[in-house]
Amino acid sequence: MRAIPANREFQMSNVRYDVLGFGNAIVDVIARADDDFLVKQEMRKGGMSLIDEARAQAIYDAMGPAVEISGGSAANTIVGVAGFGGRAAFVGKVKDDELGGVFAHDIRAAGVAFDTPPAADGPSTARCYIMVTPDGERTMNTFLGAAQDLHPNDVDADTVAASGIIYLEGYLWDPPHAKEAFRKAAKIAHDAKRQVALTLSDAFCVGRYRAEFLDLIRSGTVDLVFANESELLSLYEAKDFDAAAAALRNDTKLAVVTRSEKGCVVVSKSGNEAVPAAPIKQMVDATGAGDLFAAGFLFGLARGQDHKTAARLGALAAAEVIQHIGARPEVSLKTLAQQNGLPV
Numbered sequence: 001m002r003a004i005p006a007n008r009e010f011q012m013s014n015v016r017y018d019v020l021g022f023g024n025a026i027v028d029v030i031a032r033a034d035d036d037f038l039v040k041q042e043m044r045k046g047g048m049s050l051i052d053e054a055r056a057q058a059i060y061d062a063m064g065p066a067v068e069i070s071g072g073s074a075a076n077t078i079v080g081v082a083g084f085g086g087r088a089a090f091v092g093k094v095k096d097d098e099l100g101g102v103f104a105h106d107i108r109a110a111g112v113a114f115d116t117p118p119a120a121d122g123p124s125t126a127r128c129y130i131m132v133t134p135d136g137e138r139t140m141n142t143f144l145g146a147a148q149d150l151h152p153n154d155v156d157a158d159t160v161a162a163s164g165i166i167y168l169e170g171y172l173w174d175p176p177h178a179k180e181a182f183r184k185a186a187k188i189a190h191d192a193k194r195q196v197a198l199t200l201s202d203a204f205c206v207g208r209y210r211a212e213f214l215d216l217i218r219s220g221t222v223d224l225v226f227a228n229e230s231e232l233l234s235l236y237e238a239k240d241f242d243a244a245a246a247a248l249r250n251d252t253k254l255a256v257v258t259r260s261e262k263g264c265v266v267v268s269k270s271g272n273e274a275v276p277a278a279p280i281k282q283m284v285d286a287t288g289a290g291d292l293f294a295a296g297f298l299f300g301l302a303r304g305q306d307h308k309t310a311a312r313l314g315a316l317a318a319a320e321v322i323q324h325i326g327a328r329p330e331v332s333l334k335t336l337a338q339q340n341g342l343p344v
Contacts, residue, residue: 010195010223016162017113018086018302022185023074023169024147025092025116026126027099030287030326031066033131038139043131048140048202056143059129069326070106071128072147073201074169076288076327080295080317082111083333085344086302089113089163091154091181095146099125110328116154119146132325136283148175152184160185161192164302167294168222170201173209186221195301197224199294206234217252224301225255226294232257245272256311258293263315266307275311278319278340288327292317296333305343313342 038045041062051059072092081088090107094100096118103125107114126147131139150172160166166189172178186196198216200206206213213235216222225248229241238244241259248255248267255267263276293314300310317333324330337344 010193014162015164015302016087016159017089017164019078019081019165019167019298020089020091020160020163021074021078021167021169022091022150022172022182024072024126024144024172025075025090025094025103026070026072026128026142026144026147027068027103028071028128028130028287028327029060029063029066029068030130030132030285031063032325033063033133033139035133038131038133043139043141045133045139046137048142048204051141051143053124053143053145055141056127056129059141063129063131067326068102069328070103071327072126072169073171073199073291074167075107076291077167077199077295077298078112079107079110079328080292080333081299081302083329084296084299084313084317084337085334086299089115089159091116091150093119093146093148093150093154094125095119095122097125099127100146115156116150119149122146122149130287132285132287136286136322138285138287144174147172148178150175150181151177152180155181155184155188157188160188161194163189163194165195165197165224165298167197167199167298170199170205170209170213173205173212183221195223196221197226197294197298198222199226199290200231200235203230203234206231210235210237214251223253225252226258226290226297227255228258228290229260254307256293256297256314258290258318264293264311266311268307273308273311275308275315278312278315280319280323282323284323285325286322287325288321289318291327292321292329299344303343309343313337313344316340316342
């Protein structure tokens with residue numbers, strides 16, 4: 001096992017982008033559903049299932065009225081960074097089809113640089129069917145399609161080297177070429193003295209890639225880890241939060257663990273710091289809560305804020321997104337931060 005470099009220094013000056021995200025380029029198809037619908041469709045409530053194109057069509061035919069918007073975990077985060085006023089870019093693969101055009105238009109309209117060439121052939125653009133139950137829980141069914149065709153050739157060295165933080169999505173840690181792209185981007189970033197962050201994405205991902213994720217963390221391939229409580233417990237196959245957090249603290253320099261209404265815990269070598277969740281009026285849809293939390297934290301970190309302030313920015317963004325349908329903010333996060341006395 002490689003050791004984390006003890007003398008790694010990060011450089012946040014001379015950046016073109018505050019944050020550059022790598023992830024699945026997905027169009028979200030969001031609809032309301034009741035628990036009976038989930039049971040009838042044999043869906044695991046609150047989970048994420050990978051499906052093939054035939055199953056995707058069957059779900060689409062069965063579901064009610066839906067809203068379509070470009071999504072994907074890392075893409076949501078990067079849009080959030082732009083919403084705070086950050087300079088943001090995204091790398092992800094779509095096909096040259098109708099949904100691919102929707103994704104590209106939406107993310108660019110949000111102020112994010114997106115220059116990954118679309119695929120001319122192969123599977124269609126990825127989409128995720130998200131069922132939102134009355135309690136705000138979301139159940140996801142994802143056809144990854146063209147998103148899995150991300151290749152090391154899609155990694156532009158100059159763009160990576162000019163980005164303060166590289167953000168990698170755990171959901172994309174499946175196709176071999178995507179892994180190669182991640183590792184290539186991480187090496188370029190570290191050679192340029194930039195930071196590399198990883199989101200574990202889902203307990204489902206952690207269960208499949210536990211050993212590989214731990215190697216990425218322990219080897220120092222990633223410098224910052226985002227996880228929620230269930231992902232953390234799965235990573236260390238633990239039942240006790242404090243024990244799992246202690247193990248994480250031993251393995252990485254910096255991590256943030258979100259705990260829903262309990263807020264989050266920033267884990268670092270200097271200790272653990274709890275930061276409360278931002279207040280909300282009503283929980284509507286939990287989709288994107290972790291993604292937008294990461295957006296606020298990454299933006300704060302890129303702009304030189306301390307960990308607590310960065311976490312407060314993340315909590316504010318998460319609170320905004322869970323009070324409406326969809327994983328993208330409906331108001332200016334920059335204005336929202338200013339109204340709450342937070343630096344942007």
